[in-house]
Amino acid sequence: MARYTEEFVFDGNQEQLEVQVQNYMDQEGFKLTNYKGEDVFKKGYGILTGPEYLKVEYFEGTVVLGAWIKFALLPGIFLGEMGITGGFGAIPKKKLKKRVTRIIDIIQEV
Numbered sequence: 001m002a003r004y005t006e007e008f009v010f011d012g013n014q015e016q017l018e019v020q021v022q023n024y025m026d027q028e029g030f031k032l033t034n035y036k037g038e039d040v041f042k043k044g045y046g047i048l049t050g051p052e053y054l055k056v057e058y059f060e061g062t063v064v065l066g067a068w069i070k071f072a073l074l075p076g077i078f079l080g081e082m083g084i085t086g087g088f089g090a091i092p093k094k095k096l097k098k099r100v101t102r103i104i105d106i107i108q109e110v
Helices: 014-027 090-109
Strands: 006-008 031-035 038-043 052-059 060-075 077-082
Touching: 006 090, 014 052, 014 090, 052 090, 060 090
Parallel strands: none
Antiparallel strands: 006 060, 031 038, 038 052, 052 060, 060 077
């Protein structure tokens, strides 16, 4: 159960992409935070479900997108990370996968 990661060739305007991604994440209720030294978008606190994370990194000519959910054993007790594929945790993964698809669309539109 690893993080989803995908790399995209990007030759558009990075500043415009950053603004559009930030606006979309704000609309979806995600907050920019630091998680283990990484700047990521996070939604949820894991009381009843694992929090969702999205990470968008910008490099010259490339955008790297990452997504994962923290796996909760008990409320507030986490064992690890899950990507957006597989049957376990299908409902939260499906929601996160839709968000990943939308960010991919934004990357391709800019």
